[in-house]
Amino acid sequence: MSPVTSSFDLVPPFNVKNDRLYIGESDSVKLAEKYGTPLFVISGDRFEDNVNEYANSFRKLGISKEKFIIAYAAKANTNLSLLRFAKKMGLGCDVSYANELYAAFDSGISPKKIFFNGNAKKQDALLTAIELGVMINVDNLTELNDLTHLTKSGKKARISIRVNPETSVNTDPAIATGVANSKFGLNFKLAEKAYELARSSNLGIEGMNMHLGSQITNLKVFEEGARKLVDFAKYIEKKLGIEFRYLNFGGGLGISYAKSKAEEGKVQDAYKERLLERRPNLYCSISKTDYVRTLTNSCSSIKHDFTLVIEPGRSIVGDAGILLGRVKNVKQANPLQVSLDIGANLVLVSILWKEHNNIVVANKAGREPENVVRFVGNLCYSGDVVSPLYWSMPQMERGDIVAVLDMGAYHWFHACRGNSVELPASVMVYKNKDYLIRERESYEDVFKKDLVVDL
Numbered sequence: 001m002s003p004v005t006s007s008f009d010l011v012p013p014f015n016v017k018n019d020r021l022y023i024g025e026s027d028s029v030k031l032a033e034k035y036g037t038p039l040f041v042i043s044g045d046r047f048e049d050n051v052n053e054y055a056n057s058f059r060k061l062g063i064s065k066e067k068f069i070i071a072y073a074a075k076a077n078t079n080l081s082l083l084r085f086a087k088k089m090g091l092g093c094d095v096s097y098a099n100e101l102y103a104a105f106d107s108g109i110s111p112k113k114i115f116f117n118g119n120a121k122k123q124d125a126l127l128t129a130i131e132l133g134v135m136i137n138v139d140n141l142t143e144l145n146d147l148t149h150l151t152k153s154g155k156k157a158r159i160s161i162r163v164n165p166e167t168s169v170n171t172d173p174a175i176a177t178g179v180a181n182s183k184f185g186l187n188f189k190l191a192e193k194a195y196e197l198a199r200s201s202n203l204g205i206e207g208m209n210m211h212l213g214s215q216i217t218n219l220k221v222f223e224e225g226a227r228k229l230v231d232f233a234k235y236i237e238k239k240l241g242i243e244f245r246y247l248n249f250g251g252g253l254g255i256s257y258a259k260s261k262a263e264e265g266k267v268q269d270a271y272k273e274r275l276l277e278r279r280p281n282l283y284c285s286i287s288k289t290d291y292v293r294t295l296t297n298s299c300s301s302i303k304h305d306f307t308l309v310i311e312p313g314r315s316i317v318g319d320a321g322i323l324l325g326r327v328k329n330v331k332q333a334n335p336l337q338v339s340l341d342i343g344a345n346l347v348l349v350s351i352l353w354k355e356h357n358n359i360v361v362a363n364k365a366g367r368e369p370e371n372v373v374r375f376v377g378n379l380c381y382s383g384d385v386v387s388p389l390y391w392s393m394p395q396m397e398r399g400d401i402v403a404v405l406d407m408g409a410y411h412w413f414h415a416c417r418g419n420s421v422e423l424p425a426s427v428m429v430y431k432n433k434d435y436l437i438r439e440r441e442s443y444e445d446v447f448k449k450d451l452v453v454d455l
C-alpha cells in the first residue's frame with residue numbers, strides 16, 4: 001500500500017521552525033505540554049485573515065459595509081470566545097439550533113445580523129427569535145403555519161423563505177443540501193406557495209435564502225445556484241409586488257485539505273488502494289474573491305437596494321484549527337501501529353464524510369520519513385483510527401506530539417464521548433498569545449447528568 005507523507009505546505013500562521021510546528025511564534029509542542037492533550041488549537045489570526053479576505057472582496061467590488069453581511073456559521077465551531085471574536089470583527093451569525101441562537105445573542109452579535117436556520121426549530125426558540133427581531137429562515141410550510149399562529153396578536157416576525165434550487169452539488173451527499181429531495185428548504189413551487197401564505201399573515205417578508213451544501217470546490221455550482229435564486233426572487237417580487245431586503249446565498253465554500261491538485265491526486269490514489277471510497281473534493285482552488293464576485297455578478301440585474309448575505313463556516317474556521325495528540329505507544333505490526341490519546345470520536349467527520357486531514361509530528365516536523373505507520377485511537381473498537389490511510393513518518397516514539405491539521409470546522413460538532421472520554425480543552429492563539437477557551441472535561445463533567453437509582 002502506498003503511504004501518504006505529511007505536507008508542509010502550511011497556511012500561515014502555521015509554520016515549521018527547528019523541526020517543530022508553530023502557530024506564529026507559539027510552539028505547538030509547548031502548548032501541548034502546558035494544556036495537555038488531546039487539545040484543539042484555533043488560530044485567531046487565521047480566522048481573522050479568512051474573514052478579512054471575504055470582507056475585502058466585497059469592498060473591492062464597491063459594496064459598502066451596510067450592503068453585505070458575513071454571517072459566521074456557528075455550527076462549524078461553536079465556542080463562546082470564538083463567537084465574541086466573530087462579533088468583534090463585525091460578523092453576523094447563522095444559527096441552526098436554539099442554543100446557537102442564544103449563544104450568538106449572548107455574545108453580543110446584533111439580532112439584525114443573526115439568521116435562524118433549521119428544519120425542526122423549537123417553538124420557544126421561534127418565540128425568542130421573533131422577540132429579538134432575528135431573521136427566521138423558514139424551512140417548511142408547517143413552520144410557516146406555526147409562525148402565523150405565534151404572531152397573530154403580537155410582534156411581527158422577520159422572515160425569509162429557504163428555497164431549494166435543486167442543483168447538483170459536487171460534495172459528499174451527507175453535506176449536499178441544495179439538491180432534489182433534500183430535507184432542507186422548499187422547491188420553487190412550494191416556496192411560491194409559502195410566500196403567498198406569508199403575505200396574507202402577520203409576517204414580515206424580508207428575504208429569500210438558500211444553502212447549497214458544504215465543501216463545494218466548483219465555482220459553477222455557486223454560479224448555477226445563485227442564478228436560480230436570483231431569477232426566482234425576481235419572479236416572486238414581480239408576482240407579489242414586493243422587494244426583498246435580503247438575499248442570502250448560504251455558505252459552502254470549500255477549503256484545501258490537500259494543498260494542491262497533485263496532493264489531492266496522491267491522497268485519492270491512497271484511498272483507492274485501500275479500497276476506500278475516495279472523496280472528490282479535497283482541494284479547493286476557488287478564492288474568496290472569485291466566490292464573492294460570482295455571487296455579486298449574479299445579482300447585477302436586481303435594481304433595488306438589498307443586502308447580500310453569506311453564511312460561511314468551514315472557509316473561516318476550517319484551516320484555523322488543529323488537534324494535538326500524544327503518542328502513547330508504538331506497536332510492532334505491519335504497518336507500525338501508533339496509538340494516540342486522540343480517538344475517532346474527535347475526527348468523526350473525516351471518517352464519516354471521507355475528508356482527509358494532513359498529519360504532522362509536531363516535535364519532528366520536517367524530518368525525513370523512516371517508517372510506514374497507522375495512527376490508531378484510544379477507544380475500544382477496531383475501527384477507531386485517527387486516519388484510515390497509512391503514513392510515511394519519521395521514527396515515532398512514545399511521547400511524540402502529533403498534529404492533525406485543518407480541524408477547525410465540524411469536528412467539535414461531531415465530537416462524542418465514546419468510552420466516557422472527557423471532551424478535550426480548546427486553546428486560541430492570537431497575536432502570539434494563547435488563551436484557554438474551553439476547559440478539558442473532568443470525570444464529574446462526563447457523568448454530571450446521570451442519576452443514580454437503586455433498583
Ligand SMILES: Cc1ncc(COP(=O)(O)O)c(C=O)c1O
Nearest residue numbers: 073211214251252311312313314
Ligand atoms: C444553512 C447553512 N448555512 C451555512 C452553512 C455553513 O456551511 P460551510 O461551513 O460549508 O460554509 C451550513 C452548513 O452546512 C448550513 O446548513
